[in-house]
Amino acid sequence: MVEVNKSDGQPEAGMALIIPNSNGNKKDEVSLPDLSRRMQEFATARNWDQFHSPRNLLLALVGEVGELSEIFQWRGEVPKGLPGWSAGDKEHLGEELSDVLLYLVRLSDICGIDLGQAALRKIRKNGIKYPVEKCKVSSNKYTAYQ
Amino acid sequence: MVEVNKSDGQPEAGMALIIPNSNGNKKDEVSLPDLSRRMQEFATARNWDQFHSPRNLLLALVGEVGELSEIFQWRGEVPKGLPGWSAGDKEHLGEELSDVLLYLVRLSDICGIDLGQAALRKIRKNGIKYPVEKCKVSSNKYTAYQ
Amino acid sequence: MVEVNKSDGQPEAGMALIIPNSNGNKKDEVSLPDLSRRMQEFATARNWDQFHSPRNLLLALVGEVGELSEIFQWRGEVPKGLPGWSAGDKEHLGEELSDVLLYLVRLSDICGIDLGQAALRKIRKNGIKYPVEKCKVSSNKYTAYQ
Amino acid sequence: MVEVNKSDGQPEAGMALIIPNSNGNKKDEVSLPDLSRRMQEFATARNWDQFHSPRNLLLALVGEVGELSEIFQWRGEVPKGLPGWSAGDKEHLGEELSDVLLYLVRLSDICGIDLGQAALRKIRKNGIKYPVEKCKVSSNKYTAYQ
Missing domain, CATH: 1.10.287.1080 (MazG-like)
Structure with a gap:
């Protein structure tokens, strides 16, 4: 369970989520x-x-x-x-x-x-389905890609 | 930006998300x-x-x-x-x-x-709207609460 | 505009729809x-x-x-x-x-x-897409057809 | 069952719907x-x-x-x-x-x-809920009515 700290100084079980990131800073990112x-x-x-x-x-x-x-x-x-x-x-x-x-x-x-994890896989799959170079030059034909 | 480490030992920009939690352990939670x-x-x-x-x-x-x-x-x-x-x-x-x-x-x-953050607020609001004690004793009348 | 007749004997503009069918009988079918x-x-x-x-x-x-x-x-x-x-x-x-x-x-x-008219065309098209004989014998594999 | 007549002179079972209306004219209205x-x-x-x-x-x-x-x-x-x-x-x-x-x-x-019949009832109910006079003068505040 992650550490919880509320800005009002009161710990409140499970309602705020503060994760130290890789730089050691607190980050408030909901997972x-x-x-x-x-x-x-x-x-x-x-x-x-x-x-x-x-x-x-x-x-x-x-x-x-x-x-x-x-x-x-x-x-x-x-x-x-x-x-x-x-x-x-x-x-x-x-x-x-x-x-x-x-x-x-x-x-x-x-x-x-x-x-x-499914969402990360889907983003990766979409990246292959819609290659940057092909999409960028045809951005006026977006409907053809999605 | 969070640190990224793939289990196959190959760093891959932005596709896996490993966050050190408050205990210093790596946690694989997508935010x-x-x-x-x-x-x-x-x-x-x-x-x-x-x-x-x-x-x-x-x-x-x-x-x-x-x-x-x-x-x-x-x-x-x-x-x-x-x-x-x-x-x-x-x-x-x-x-x-x-x-x-x-x-x-x-x-x-x-x-x-x-x-x-909106989702955390909504869970809190729902918790007030559907008090545990009241819902627990009436769990056969769920539709009355939602 | 079609003729309107209410069962309570009171004509009410536009709220009931009674169409004489081909046999000359009144039919109450909403179009x-x-x-x-x-x-x-x-x-x-x-x-x-x-x-x-x-x-x-x-x-x-x-x-x-x-x-x-x-x-x-x-x-x-x-x-x-x-x-x-x-x-x-x-x-x-x-x-x-x-x-x-x-x-x-x-x-x-x-x-x-x-x-x-679009709905009638679609029913006809579906009839071609899902032939009766093929569907009937495979009715346990409905998902394969739709 | 209603009489069916196709404009191409070919009767086709159940795919076109021509209903004589109250004036005795054919009407092509799908019910x-x-x-x-x-x-x-x-x-x-x-x-x-x-x-x-x-x-x-x-x-x-x-x-x-x-x-x-x-x-x-x-x-x-x-x-x-x-x-x-x-x-x-x-x-x-x-x-x-x-x-x-x-x-x-x-x-x-x-x-x-x-x-x-349910749709006819709903139109009638909506007519009572949204009176013409009240809606007409406030047509710039439509969202307040629906």
């Missing part, structure tokens, strides 16, 4: 296995493991993707960085993005998939 | 900021930043959720751990879970949302 | 073009045409699919006909199915696609 | 019950009823919504009527819209929901 453990503890403490079957979790994920979409549905095109969005809108967005992530992490865990 | 950086580098190297608007990425995410659903669609109920699934089926599942994750990470980044 | 016209009238009456761009409607559709999924998410496998569901549950389900349909109809209309 | 019957016949002919459980069909629907989203994902904002789209792009779009519709119709049928 996928950490989220997985928290979700497991959360479910076990509430007797919810019984409900966390793969297809139940998948449908819950789809439900959260729907809520995420609702945030963007009537806005027309939205620029990067969300200029003009209120702090409340951004907080709401952060919550819906998180809900998708948390069910995705839980679904992976229940299926026995190491999501973080 | 969300690391995935975010990799996705940024991937897009920049290919001139793809121009395509990564919030709603483009959201629709790409929905597309990947569709592919994830297709894996489960004709199977009826699927038990935890996916007994009876072939190695190929599981690898395919890992790839689709990863595709959802990678677009989610990228969407969050483009929106200026720190996904990892 | 896709009729739903399309109703959605157009609904939007125009409220000055909502300005919001009904293709991608806005698509994201609204995804939102409704999410709500539909939420109905099924914690139930485990659900048998045909929904035995044990309350009348309220079924009404709620009918509303969410309808929301998906109505946005789908509207999206098709805004894109200039005749959804009903 | 939801007709699609429901075609889907039932399609499944029965192939021994596929065994696979058409509510949650299987729901996940298949989500898969098709994903394919629909992929068509729009890298295009940025798309104007009404899809100017500049090729005939092939539009045909592909029609097919994906149809796939969503056909699974929606089938899911409704398997759940025992009359989708067409």
Whole structure:
């Protein structure tokens, strides 16, 4: 278990994650296995493991993707960085993005998939599928690549 | 940047992530900021930043959720751990879970949302919304809580 | 405009659809073009045409699919006909199915696609793709066909 | 069963739908019950009823919504009527819209929901929820209504 230190000086079990990096500095980076453990503890403490079957979790994920979409549905095109969005809108967005992530992490865990390692493999595979040189010169034909 | 070491003794830039934890041991835990950086580098190297608007990425995410659903669609109920699934089926599942994750990470980044910190806040908020004692005694009425 | 007759004897503009079929009998069958016209009238009456761009409607559709999924998410496998569901549950389900349909109809209309004719063409195409004889003998390998 | 007449003078069982309307004219309007019957016949002919459980069909629907989203994902904002789209792009779009519709119709049928009647009820309910006068004067605050 990693060391936990809160900026208010109060240790709080499992809610903040501070990892010393290779230079010995503290780094505040949330890991996928950490989220997985928290979700497991959360479910076990509430007797919810019984409900966390793969297809139940998948449908819950789809439900959260729907809520995420609702945030963007009537806005027309939205620029990067969300200029003009209120702090409340951004907080709401952060919550819906998180809900998708948390069910995705839980679904992976229940299926026995190491999501973080799978993601690294997928990035590597994508790198081979979309070679830099070929993509760069054809960036106006992006759709042909994805 | 974290130190990278591959088990085959060959350093490979940016594809494996080994973080020394607070006890000084190496830990192989993939972090969300690391995935975010990799996705940024991937897009920049290919001139793809121009395509990564919030709603483009959201629709790409929905597309990947569709592919994830297709894996489960004709199977009826699927038990935890996916007994009876072939190695190929599981690898395919890992790839689709990863595709959802990678677009989610990228969407969050483009929106200026720190996904990892948002997820920690959401777990905390859920903990208040669903108190352990109340949920435990009513675990047969889960739907009433979510 | 089709003739409208309500069973309570009160004509109500545009809310029931009774079409005499080829035998001269009244038939109460809702058509896709009729739903399309109703959605157009609904939007125009409220000055909502300005919001009904293709991608806005698509994201609204995804939102409704999410709500539909939420109905099924914690139930485990659900048998045909929904035995044990309350009348309220079924009404709620009918509303969410309808929301998906109505946005789908509207999206098709805004894109200039005749959804009903496209659906007939797709059924015909599927019939060629999945020949009856080949599917029937291999019905235990359905996943191989879809 | 309705009378079927093809414009090329060749009767083709069940693939075109021409309904005489109340004025005695032929009308080419595809109805939801007709699609429901075609889907039932399609499944029965192939021994596929065994696979058409509510949650299987729901996940298949989500898969098709994903394919629909992929068509729009890298295009940025798309104007009404899809100017500049090729005939092939539009045909592909029609097919994906149809796939969503056909699974929606089938899911409704398997759940025992009359989708067409439910949609009419939902339009009526929406009309009460969003009164014309209130919406018209506030059309710049649409998000407040939906």
